[in-house]
Structures are given as structure tokens and as C-alpha cells.
Amino acid sequence: MTNQTTNIVVIGAGIIGCSIAYHLAKQGANVTLLDTQEPGQSTTAVSFAWINGRDKNPRNYHDLNRQSLEQWSRFARQLDAESALTWGGELRWAAYEDAAEEIVQRVRTLQSWGYPIYLLNADDVNQLEPRLTPGEVAVASYTEIDGHVDTNIIVNACIQNLEQHNATVYKTQVTGFAHANHKIQSVITTAGEIACDAVVLAAGPDTADIAHMANIHVPLYDTFGCSIITEPVPPIFQHVSVMHSPRDTPPQTNFRQLPNGSVMMHGGAHGRVFDGGSLGQNDKEIQTVQEAVAQYMPALEGVPIQEVRKGRRPIPKDGLPILGFTKQMTNLYLSVMHSGVTLAPLVGESASIEILEQTHIDYLEPYRLSRFE
Ligand SMILES: Cc1cc2nc3c(=O)[nH]c(=O)nc-3n(C[C@H](O)[C@H](O)[C@H](O)COP(=O)(O)OP(=O)(O)OC[C@H]3O[C@@H](n4cnc5c(N)ncnc54)[C@H](O)[C@@H]3O)c2cc1C
Known part of the structure; x- marks a missing residue:
């Protein structure tokens, strides 16, 4: 050395x-x-600690994220901390045609970059995640290689x-x-x-x-972010590890299950349920997110909230x-x-x-x- x-x-x-x-x-x-x-x-x-290259532009930034995503297993192994990683891929879907077109376009771009992401229909979604109740599915996308980390x-x-x-x-x-x-x-x-x-x-x-x-x-600028963490529950996913509810059906939510069984939920694309509002300032907003998540994953209805964390995203x-x-x-x-x-x-x-x-x-x-x- x-x-x-x-x-x-x-x-x-x-x-x-x-x-x-x-x-x-x-x-x-x-x-x-x-x-x-x-x-x-x-x-x-x-x-939210989703490790991915899905929405990363331009191409060199996508590649940077992809390279790091591939490096995560080695990093966790070196640290003897492999239990921190949950693999399984990311699933999202659109309820209506306009948003469906956006998903299709993005999937085609990512596929042309060699990213293993695929289009699914409602039956495929049901097979992949039988406990999910997605409502209308115009189209869905599924990335095989994404995961998340217990930071x-x-x-x-x-x-x-x-x-x-x-x-x-x-x-x-x-x-x-x-x-x-x-x-x-x-x-x-x-x-x-x-x-x-x-x-x-x-x-x-x-x-x-x-x-x-x-x-x-x-x-730099920063945006406010908030995560809601439930008490541990039995496994909610069969295959997928990261779920994004339809971007065309507000409120948008994201959820994932941590290795200890707790579920982390976010409201909105950037942690906001209401434009200009700040999620987590009151119980009503937390309840809104939890209800929105439970609409798609009924197993989470009424699960006690353990903790609400708030912070700022550091964004150049x-x-x-x-x-x-x-x-x-x-x-x-x-x-x-x-x-x-x-x-x-x-x-x-x-x-x-x-x-x-x-x-x-x-x-x-x-x-x-x-x-x-
Ligand atoms: C809601 C939300 C969702 C996100 N989702 C994702 C996601 O899905 N995937 C993803 O890859 N990223 C995501 N991010 C972004 C990601 O979490 C951040 O990029 C990352 O955590 C930044 O880590 P950091 O170490 O740079 O900063 P931090 O975790 O903020 O660490 C900086 C440290 O500096 C310390 N510090 C500050 N000032 C001083 C001082 N004067 N002296 C000494 N110490 C100081 C602070 O106490 C802090 O501990 C998300 C962020 C948020 C908020």
C-alpha cells in the first residue's frame, strides 16, 4: 500500500x-x-435508496449510475454487509394512454442502451406481484436489475x-x-x-x-423529502423490490420493504403530496400517503407508523x-x-x-x- x-x-x-x-x-x-x-x-x-439507472439522463450519467449499480454487490461484500441489499427490480405502471406512451418511449430508449427493462400488461403484473391491486393498467415497465439499500x-x-x-x-x-x-x-x-x-x-x-x-x-438547490416507515410486516412482495404507483394518478407514491420488514413509503415524485406543500408536517398528509399506498397494496392498510424522517436532497x-x-x-x-x-x-x-x-x-x-x- x-x-x-x-x-x-x-x-x-x-x-x-x-x-x-x-x-x-x-x-x-x-x-x-x-x-x-x-x-x-x-x-x-x-x-428512498433505490439503486437504479432508470431515469438518468444524459447517456453518460445513465452509464455512471449503471456502473455503480453493478458495483453495489462487490461493495456490500467487501463491507460484509450484503444483508443491506434487496434486489428484485422496479415496477411501475400507467393507468391511462398518455402516460403509457411516456413509459413505452422510456423503455425503448433504455433498451437501446442495453438496460434490462421490459414492458408488461395487466396479466403480467398480476403474475409478477399477485398481492398488488393496481387498478387500471394501460402499460407497465419492469427493470430486472434494480434494487434498494438499507443505508x-x-x-x-x-x-x-x-x-x-x-x-x-x-x-x-x-x-x-x-x-x-x-x-x-x-x-x-x-x-x-x-x-x-x-x-x-x-x-x-x-x-x-x-x-x-x-x-x-x-x-446547489435542495428539495424537501420525507419518508414514512411502518412497523415490520410479513413480506409484501413476491418478486419486485421497488414499487412506483402510476405517475398519472395522484398522489404518486413509492414504496419498498426494508430487510427488517418495515416498509418505507414516499409521497409524490419528489416527496411532496401537494404542490408547494411539505409532506410530513401533519398527520393528515402522512395518512394520505399511507392510504394511497394501501390502495395498491392492501396488506399495508392501517399498519402502524414507526417513524417519519425528513430531509433535503442535495441537487447540483x-x-x-x-x-x-x-x-x-x-x-x-x-x-x-x-x-x-x-x-x-x-x-x-x-x-x-x-x-x-x-x-x-x-x-x-x-x-x-x-x-x-
Ligand atoms: C426523499 C429522498 C429520496 C431519495 N431517493 C433516492 C433514491 O431512491 N436513490 C438514490 O440514489 N438517491 C436518492 N436520494 C438522494 C440520496 O439520498 C442522496 O444523494 C444521498 O443520501 C446524499 O448523501 P451524502 O452523504 O452526500 O449527504 P448526507 O447524507 O446529507 O450527509 C452529509 C453529512 O454532512 C454532515 N454535515 C453537514 N454540515 C456539516 C458541518 N458543518 N460539519 C460537519 N458535518 C456536516 C451532515 O450532518 C450529514 O450527515 C433521495 C433523497 C431524498 C431526500
Whole structure:
């Protein structure tokens, strides 16, 4: 192993910071991972955590997600955390012709990219998932290779692994940087100053504020997200692992069953039941989502809610990841994105190669901060 003496501070212990820290420590770096709270409790805990390449455009971004999706099994195996993964594919359907046409078009595009996604009719859906009561089915699509992740299991496994590599995990808040000659010399925290050779900034929706402390502008916006988690129930799916209710029949819902039997439900395409409203602010909205889900999966009717989690999606202005060292601070590596759960294995491994081997990975070139300049 090389790089034994490289001191790297990773800011943010969500799934992205944890994956990068894990890969860096595995390669021999001396890693310090910082977070204001317990690891994985921010966006990562709220995430629907569907690993997929389904709605990812343009083609190179689809390929990036596909590559990471394929990498997930290896990543989980390395962490001895395979129980975190649930495979089985994603099913969605349209109730009416207009939306059906959209599904058909998308399936044809994805098939031309080699994605194993297929069109189904109502009988096929019934055979695939006998407990589902979909109502009208104009057309359905089913991807075989998608799955989802229990992010808690993965984050905990990364932390355990980091401790075995003598990495340091601190609960503290980053408040600034000391820098000179376009390099960060130390990270300033509420617990003191930490000297470093390089810094990884993976603070999810707070990335822009922290980058600002180093005079770097990271163009992000965020949207509110909320997940509703039920008490554990017996298995609800026969084959599928991720379900999206018809986008043409509001309220839109998404649901998946976690390895412990709990079901995670989301309302709306981006966590919103009502335009401009914020799901989770009151019991009525939670009830609306649960009733909408139970309409399609009667086994979930009236199941007690265990927890409601709320958070923000970290979304770069053009929707694509921001990855790589910055020109302004040449040892500050940015890593912020939506679809961070899908991308965590690839981003962790790729970032560690770029940081420790001082190289540029070609497939990351479209995602540099410099594209906004
Ligand atoms: C409702 C919802 C559904 C989603 N669905 C999917 C999906 O199906 N598939 C998918 O791939 N992605 C999905 N995403 C996106 C995905 O969850 C995120 O891209 C991913 O979790 C981001 O992880 P992260 O590690 O970058 O950020 P975070 O999990 O937010 O971690 C950042 C960490 O930085 C810490 N931090 C912040 N400021 C400081 C500071 N000053 N000092 C120290 N630490 C600090 C925070 O405490 C936090 O723990 C979804 C997101 C939401 C909200």
C-alpha cells in the first residue's frame, strides 16, 4: 500500500462521505471523518435508496449510475454487509394512454442502451406481484436489475471498517478552513483545528455553505423529502423490490420493504403530496400517503407508523454530480450529488483513486465544478 502518510479529512458522514472514507482508508490513507451528528442520519437516512439507472439522463450519467449499480454487490461484500441489499427490480405502471406512451418511449430508449427493462400488461403484473391491486393498467415497465439499500447497515459497516483501519471518526461541526497558496492547511471545527494534506467535502445539502467558507461557489438547490416507515410486516412482495404507483394518478407514491420488514413509503415524485406543500408536517398528509399506498397494496392498510424522517436532497443546479478537486483550493475534493445512494460505491472508489493516485478518471470529466464557470 502507498500513501500511508496522507492525512485526509472527510467532511460529512453520509453514505458518500462514508464510502469515500472507507475506500481511502482501505488504500492506506490516514482518514479523519467529521460530522455534526451520528453517521448517516441526514439525507442518507431519509433516502428512498433505490439503486437504479432508470431515469438518468444524459447517456453518460445513465452509464455512471449503471456502473455503480453493478458495483453495489462487490461493495456490500467487501463491507460484509450484503444483508443491506434487496434486489428484485422496479415496477411501475400507467393507468391511462398518455402516460403509457411516456413509459413505452422510456423503455425503448433504455433498451437501446442495453438496460434490462421490459414492458408488461395487466396479466403480467398480476403474475409478477399477485398481492398488488393496481387498478387500471394501460402499460407497465419492469427493470430486472434494480434494487434498494438499507443505508443504516452500509453506513455502520463503513464506520466499523474505518475503526479497524485506525481512522478517526469525530462528532464535531466544521466552521472554517485555514488556507494559503490555494491549499487548505487545516480544517477548523468546534473541537479544534485538524491539519491535513487533502480535504473531501461531502456534506450533502450543506456542501455549498461549507465550500463558501473556502470562497468556493457550489451551485446547489435542495428539495424537501420525507419518508414514512411502518412497523415490520410479513413480506409484501413476491418478486419486485421497488414499487412506483402510476405517475398519472395522484398522489404518486413509492414504496419498498426494508430487510427488517418495515416498509418505507414516499409521497409524490419528489416527496411532496401537494404542490408547494411539505409532506410530513401533519398527520393528515402522512395518512394520505399511507392510504394511497394501501390502495395498491392492501396488506399495508392501517399498519402502524414507526417513524417519519425528513430531509433535503442535495441537487447540483444542472442535476448532475459535482466531483473532483477544485481550481480555487487544489487539495479540496468536492463530492455532492442527488442519487448518492446509487452512486456511493463508484464515487467512493473513484474519488479515492483520483485523490491518492493523483490522476483524473475520464468518466468523471463531465462532472467537474468547472462546468459552471
Ligand atoms: C426523499 C429522498 C429520496 C431519495 N431517493 C433516492 C433514491 O431512491 N436513490 C438514490 O440514489 N438517491 C436518492 N436520494 C438522494 C440520496 O439520498 C442522496 O444523494 C444521498 O443520501 C446524499 O448523501 P451524502 O452523504 O452526500 O449527504 P448526507 O447524507 O446529507 O450527509 C452529509 C453529512 O454532512 C454532515 N454535515 C453537514 N454540515 C456539516 C458541518 N458543518 N460539519 C460537519 N458535518 C456536516 C451532515 O450532518 C450529514 O450527515 C433521495 C433523497 C431524498 C431526500
